[in-house]
Amino acid sequence: MARRTTRTSHSEPVILLTGFEPFGGETINPSWEAARALHHAIIAGHRVVAVELPCVFGRAAAVLGKALRRHRPVVTICTGQAGGRPGLAPERVAINVDDARIPDNAGAQPLDRPIARRGPAAYFTTLPNKAIVQAIRAQGIPADLSNTAGTFVCNHVAYALMQWLARSRQRPRPRGGFIHVPFIPEQVAERPETPSLPLDAIVEGLAIACEVAVQTQRDAVASLGREH
Numbered sequence: 001m002a003r004r005t006t007r008t009s010h011s012e013p014v015i016l017l018t019g020f021e022p023f024g025g026e027t028i029n030p031s032w033e034a035a036r037a038l039h040h041a042i043i044a045g046h047r048v049v050a051v052e053l054p055c056v057f058g059r060a061a062a063v064l065g066k067a068l069r070r071h072r073p074v075v076t077i078c079t080g081q082a083g084g085r086p087g088l089a090p091e092r093v094a095i096n097v098d099d100a101r102i103p104d105n106a107g108a109q110p111l112d113r114p115i116a117r118r119g120p121a122a123y124f125t126t127l128p129n130k131a132i133v134q135a136i137r138a139q140g141i142p143a144d145l146s147n148t149a150g151t152f153v154c155n156h157v158a159y160a161l162m163q164w165l166a167r168s169r170q171r172p173r174p175r176g177g178f179i180h181v182p183f184i185p186e187q188v189a190e191r192p193e194t195p196s197l198p199l200d201a202i203v204e205g206l207a208i209a210c211e212v213a214v215q216t217q218r219d220a221v222a223s224l225g226r227e228h
């Protein structure tokens, strides 16, 4: 179990942990519920600061940018809901496209639009994703490496985060990435065939991710790839 206390002297280096507001007709977003449960936790000598992001293209990246400037985190983990996934899923990559299947919470539905006109096609995230998956699984919580964060607001935020980190002059170089989380049981009460994970397990999984992220410089070598 990731050891955490809640002492809040403000001298520790910061882990920024973001979650999203509800979207797509849901009344709750487990990513924010889990992130806020860890607000002010002390994990491996680092203080967690949780920030809620709007599920809105552009504005979500702006709120994230403000939090990055304010807190100067050494590690940033953005999280979002991925309904239908069975476990926590660190994302390997963020791609330079907004292509929304549904409108965001401000009614915008960009199609095939680059996030950054002159930006690279994609960024790899810089968390030790495989070590995180292994450590979460070791606590009996389902997790898997994901190779696509989709093309909605989560991917948009992951791309904005990685662009920010690539340009950062902070040293040592701050690291970051994105973790998708499943529904929690109350969201699937009427569709019990859809997978879910109790909120406590998601919170624990994210605490483990924070701990591994600050303690692991070089990712684990593990066979977590897939054919398709």
Ligand code: PCA
Pocket: 020, 023, 029, 031, 055, 079, 080, 081, 082, 149, 150, 151, 152, 153, 154, 155
């Ligand atoms: N999930 C969405 C956006 C906000 C969230 O929690 C996504 O996966 O893009």
